[in-house]
Amino acid sequence: MADIRSALGSVYKAGPLGTPRDFPGVTLQEQSPRNLIQLSGWPDSFGAICESIAARLGIRVPVDCLTVTTHDDVSILRVGPTRLWFVCGASSARVRAFTETLGAGDAVTTEIGHSRTVLRITGSEARTVLNRGLPIDLDDRAFPENVFAQSVIHHIPVLVHRLPSSDGPAFDVYVSREYAVSFWEWLVEAAAPLGGRILESA
Amino acid sequence: MTSQSHRLKTGGHIDRSKAISFRFDGRAYTGFAGDTLASALLANGVMLVGRSFKYHRPRGIFTAGIEEPNALVTMRSGARHEPNLPATKIELYDGLEAFSQNRWPSLKHDAMSFVDLFSKAFAAGFYYKTFIGPTQGSWMLYEKFIRKAAGMGDPTTQPDPDRYEKANAFCDLLVVGSGASGLASAITAGRAGLRVILVEDDAVPGGSLLAAANDPKSAGWLTAALAELAALPNVKVMTRTCAFGAYDAMTFALLERVSDHQKVPAPHQPRQRYWRVRAERAILATGMIERPIVFGNNDLPGVMLASAARTYANRHAVAPGKRVVVFTNNDTAYAAARDLRAAGADVAVVDARARISAALAAQTTAAGIAVHLGCAVGRANGGRHVRSVDLVPIDLRNPQRSRIRQRLACDLLAVSGGWTPTLQLLGQRGSKPVYDEKTAMLAAGKIPEGFDIAGGAAGEFDLTAKIESGVRAGLAAAAACDQAQAAQGRSLLEGLPAGTTTFNIEPLWLVPHPLNTRPKKRFVDLQHDVGADDIELAHREGYVSVEHLKRYTTLGMANDQGKTSNLNALGIMAGIRGRPIGEVGTTTFRPPFRPVSIGALTGPETGLHFRPIRRSPMHDWHLAQGAAITTTGLWQRAWYFPRPGESKSDAYIRETAKVRQSVGLTDVSSLGKIDIQGPDAAEFLNRVYVNGFLTLPVGRARYGVMLRPDGIVMDDGTTSRISEHHYFMTTTTAGAGKVMSHLEYLLQTAWTDLRVHVTSVTGQWAGMAVAGPRSRELLEKVITDIDFSDDALPFMGVCHGHAGDIPVRVLRISFSGERAYEVYAAAGYGQELWQRFHDQGKSCDLVVYGVEALGALRIEKGHVAGGELEGRTTLADLGLGKMASTRKPFLGSALMQRQGLTDPLRPQLVGLELAASEGTLRAGAILCDPATRYSRSFANGSPTLVNNASGASARDFTPGNGSGHMGHGIGFVSSVTYSPELKRNIALGFLSGGMARKGEQIDAVSPLNGELTKVRVTSPHFVDPEGERLHG
Amino acid sequence: MLRITCPYCGERDYVEFGYGGDAENTMPELSDTDIGRWADYVFFRNDPKGEHAEFWHHQHGCRQWLRVVRNTVTHEVISVRPASETDAPTQGKQVEVA
Amino acid sequence: MTHYSAFSLFKEALRGNKGWSRAWRDAEPKPAYDVVIIGGGGHGLATAYYLAKEHGITNVAVVEKGYIGGGNTGRNTTIVRSNYMIDGNTSFYEHSMKLWEGMSRDLNFNVMYSPRGQINLCHSPAQMDAAMRRGNIMRMNGIDAELLSREAVMKRVPILDYSANARFPIHGGLLQERAGTARHDAVAWGYARGASARGVDIIQGCEVTGYQWDRGRIVGVETTRGPIKAKKVAMAVAGHTSHMAKMAGLRLPIETHVLQAFVTEAIKPVIDCVVSFGAVHFYISQSDKGGLVLGGDLDGHNSYGQRGDLPIVEENMAAAKALVPLVSRLQLVRHWAGVMDMSMDGSPIMCKSPVEGLYINGGWCYGGFKATPASGWCYAHTIATERPHALNARFTLDRFHRGYQIDEKGMGPTPWAH
Ligand SMILES: Cc1cc2nc3c(=O)[nH]c(=O)nc-3n(C[C@H](O)[C@H](O)[C@H](O)COP(=O)(O)OP(=O)(O)OC[C@H]3O[C@@H](n4cnc5c(N)ncnc54)[C@H](O)[C@@H]3O)c2cc1C
Ligand SMILES: NC(=O)c1ccc[n+]([C@@H]2O[C@H](COP(=O)([O-])OP(=O)(O)OC[C@H]3O[C@@H](n4cnc5c(N)ncnc54)[C@H](O)[C@@H]3O)[C@@H](O)[C@H]2O)c1
Ligand SMILES: Cc1cc2nc3c(=O)[nH]c(=O)nc-3n(C[C@H](O)[C@H](O)[C@H](O)COP(=O)(O)O)c2cc1C
């Protein structure tokens, strides 16, 4: 397979970021391309689909639009009332095999992995930097682990997922690929005063 | 002048170990850490700091805060130069540079000060009454001079070197103001576990506690309160931060001045940060602002608010005067008198009230201060500084003109006319303040849901009462956020003495002119030079509503928004009208509470980041090849690929020709792409497109047009059937977002019975068109598992395959009229696939082309695009009438039948070319009938357009400019290009009569260029009208 | 900042939404060829001073069209529910569809 | 009424400005009038003025719920222009322009009509083509227009962003030299003074709360100061058009929206004409007092709130800095809003209403200030003669059913996009 080219190809450079600090306030890292499979169903049969997902893939589908459930390397994000995103690593084949068993009357799937660039933001100032643009309350009470939100930063649509982490808050930000460079430039600029590091892409 | 001649030896919240040097109007001075520019200037005995807006009168420092109307200065120089900042809010830093304004050649000797002599002729609204004639241009003539004279300060024209940030925050409770009441609220709510943000405009918290004489009780309270706050992790204290706006749904706008107190911001540090805070609740502990009393020459430098004089003495350890007169109508100014006396000044109090309490009298006399009761300052005297004041007796129940009784020498006149609670943020939410007769205050009216007020804002004067009200508000907030059990605040009141502060105001707005002297100007709005006479004049002329008063005199419209002047104006107007103040009403408070730099509100959305840029997966490649870039909506697209020395037209003409000759490759990734799936997808498409979609077989694509519900064309594109229930739609670049929302709207609101899902996959797919006679040859080289024979992949066929290891979707469709294919690959492979086409293309004579050539190719083929799909054209106008199915209804099919949309005279799409070898074809030229020249007639009293040939009169019009053609013509030229194929310019346009006029010569006029060009109507299909190349 | 509580995503700034106008006007059947009815639907709107039922599209969230009742003077949002639903209004984050 | 002139100004100044009289009479409502005009904005007052001046109808009351000029007339960004392209608009707005040119002298009140030029910027070749078409139509209708190249714009307005940093580069612009600004309040006051002098009653603080009916015909109004009979009732209430129409049982092709405006501190002159951004909805000019007056897009949802929200503040400020970088270090001192009668095609409605006795004037959208004189002039004609003038003949209510929208922007029935 040809390499998937990062949308940040021309601008991404690992290294220190902004004001030098003893420890980085923010760490940024582009994630390897995700398999992202969108499944959409209709209200009358969606419950049944969710049950068969649980049965066949072993992952409970979140009830609530803002939560993520994960099993192995597959996470399910409920991005709309009858719409799921499967974010997967190597298990994508399993997920695809499952979706192929569904009839169009029950659910339809769309591959959208290439349409998003995924950036991981961690560090003690991760929330600060996100909130420079993100109008979402990231406090532990309002935005605990395994919660996500779709919103806009700097006029750019994003999906922000708070990852489980024992090591301070960590977020994956899904950005539409066309906007990735603009978003990245915004992010680096916003993070610079907080000091940090850009890691080699994962 | 000795250094810091007015600095007190001891006291104050300043650090005498940190001397700071600064410059004002080029002269060097020193101050101390903790000074503002205003306090440092006063410490150095600098009293004259500016010239007034209209009359260029000398002005000094009037307040110690945000309400400052006078002391506006220009800060910094070069690219950071910034006009109109109040010296009272500028923190001193080493190397600070400031300049006075509105004076020439110098502050002391201002050439424009003569204006003051003619002030009567420049009274409020004078400009409405003159400069009217004799000619139309008179006003323009005078206006030039008026404009030059108006305005304060000059902006820099250099780009702002500083960064600005935006930020979002959320909290349970926002407390605005960190005086005693605000601190008490924040601590109480903080103890209850609320997430609290406390904002304070000042550099340090404490509010008016900082201006109090250094009494150990209150100082101790402040220290303890601040320590507790610091220890509460759920309370965030933001200093140098102003809550300047209260918006819908409890959203507050704050301005944090991150580094304005430094010479330049530290590396990466922003200059200012603009916050949007969404709060559950808010407590305004914003305090009060003192207001002056209006009397003759009340604008002289050396006249100052009593609270300001007190602040300078107590907080900044500056004696703003050595011989002080305090002029008041209430008790609060006595504290200022005592503190100034304690600071070593000679002090006398002039109190307009006939009597004061015995306790106050005793306390004042004990301090060695003389009190003149029943007196007012009739006027101040002095040139560039107050030297003395003239006292007149006054009866507050019925103030009359009277003779001057006495003159007191002084170098500072401290005035207090009462207090105004700072309620602007409530006002912004539509809560009108109400006038309270007893305290002569505008107090809070109906408090909006979610808000509370405490301390001075709630009309409290006494420290204990302020803290109590802060605690009460804090508890109420905690209760509202369901944290009542945990809440406690009582301990904040421990050890505080019972309240003793008194107010006892008797209102006085305007001191009558003393008898037997020439009346002096009495200013109400110092910043806009609006005087009591102007208010009287406004009244005389009927501008009596406060809103008319404001607009006629401009009172309250300056940077300070009338913080010290609004109530006096109301009081004076009420007096003239003989109505209670409450009935006169107030003007509307609007954001921002203090001026906010536009840079801050912009944040990072500036320059190239004003809007994000959408880039194709091949964008880097284009840049590397030196492509010229053009902007379409948010997209940046390759416009043309110039070779060294080539102009835009050289490049696109070469590119266009090459496509028709051999093969071209262009980037179409910006096209909107929508994945449409579901059992009812065919039915859905059949409803939104004008043409039939039920019968489209799998593996085939169809060109479709969709209408708006009003029957006008909305967008066009191709939709391919990928499998039984799966379609892939493309839209125009500009139409993508609109179409996507439209489809979702239909599915979710009107046609909820349809089982269809739509998903935007614009970013998922890189798209490239391979066009030209050798396109098939190139495709076969790159994509080896697809049979590209016409049988296997006919025109409008769709198939899937691989370019080596890259999966591709291939549509055989054409915008150029040549044999062509659109190839789609997942975006991450886009550039690699593009590169492969490019590499393999070398042997097929491949050209890479941009949107300009794309445009040329489509015009040659008569394909409509942006210039034609301009939101007013119908299917029939576009020559696509036949596409509309007659066998089914579709969205827009009803309203498309309206008379105005079916009028046979509507201009329709035609091709156009020059009729002679001379002339220019221009997009935007207007098509006119050569036989129907018009002239105007004034029959029936109104202008009418008359057809010279037929004599028939047409619709009304205004005289034309002489090209002989007038009115609106019979069409226009929409798109023009040079056709390398035809070796001439060609155009698309709309013409009334349309293709029925093929072969006719029409006038294309462009009065903007002074051109009248003969054009011939042709088919819009210039090249290969039979479409042989598509198939061959 | 006007905030709308999307039944799926929670309370959000209104800039995440696209506006769709009057939600009480219902679209005629496609087969209805009556120009008057269509013109009334397309052009003539309820525009009350007070409570207004209107469509909003959560463009930057769940992409659902919502039917919002809002006061056009105070901007207070009174109820929000999915546009496709016609029963009682729902508000808040937890909507169980399955 | 004191005649205004440099001489009277000088004379009165010598007398301490004591001799000036009221600009207009503050009238008490009479029981009945020939015409009651609802709304004391520029349009209502101008209508009264021209009814009196052109048609000799002086038994007229203008009824205003607040203070005259307190609606959109007193809160708009004062741009006056006639760069319209669609037949129906062109001649109307040009007629308005002509009236502006003579207004100060006609009213003996300096309305500070200042034809300092207005430029619509273009940021792409397609926009240049569209500007060319518009400009040509203007010229063919006797309206001045000039297409400026990038260099010409640069020369005329040097403070715009011409750097490589500009997100939307300036390709050129369409200039109307005779366009400009006027002093908004003065227009209301000047017309009020002129109308009052001709016998019109101007009644402030009097809100119309309903209509009086007689056999399906409107014969007067109910107000907060009592009922007033009228042979004809004419509304000119801008942002309250839908609301007042609803009281008469009418639903209109109008949505009410909020539009904000902004002003900076007063500075010395930096920009000498009106400039409109072509990339987003935004425009800038400088007032005589020195403040930069900025305006842009609607808040985007139906509202009678008359106050704006933050996103549009940010949008406009960002646009201001993108277009004119030097504003970065200038300060916003106030922002406010008006409620706009946005019609479905962006063009006005001025005609007899379907209800006998009631006349409609509304749907002015962003552009009704410039229309003030022509609107008054044509509305007076329509009321007096019961027939539209040729100039407003196309501003009918039935154009939507008949398919004759006057859609200057090609936006279709999305009023918030006009
Ligand atoms: C921010 C902003 C910027 C604008 N910029 C421009 C511009 O640059 N150029 C331009 O040409 N146009 C502009 N406009 C549009 C323009 O201001 C208006 O179209 C125009 O002023 C409308 O005038 P009017 O007399 O019809 O309405 P208004 O001035 O609004 O007058 C209507 C009056 O009716 C009164 N009223 C309403 N209901 C009642 C009732 N029941 N009883 C009694 N009285 C009632 C109101 O109080 C009001 O005074 C702008 C508008 C706004 C809000
Ligand atoms: N100096 C005197 O002689 C005297 C006498 C009597 C009363 N007073 C007044 O009594 C009042 C009561 O005290 P209080 O504790 O209620 O208030 P306060 O004045 O002590 O504190 C109010 C604080 O709020 C801040 N503030 C106001 N608006 C703000 C905004 N929008 N954003 C951020 N910060 C803002 C101010 O900078 C100030 O520090 C004071 O205003 C004081 O001036 C003074
Ligand atoms: C062209 C124009 C210029 C204005 N300039 C100023 C100004 O310099 N200072 C100011 O405070 N307000 C200014 N205003 C705004 C008015 O103060 C006021 O906000 C506006 O007329 C709306 O009224 P309202 O805020 O009372 O509702 C201006 C208004 C307009 C229309």
Ligand SMILES: [Zn+2]
């Ligand atoms: Zn949502």
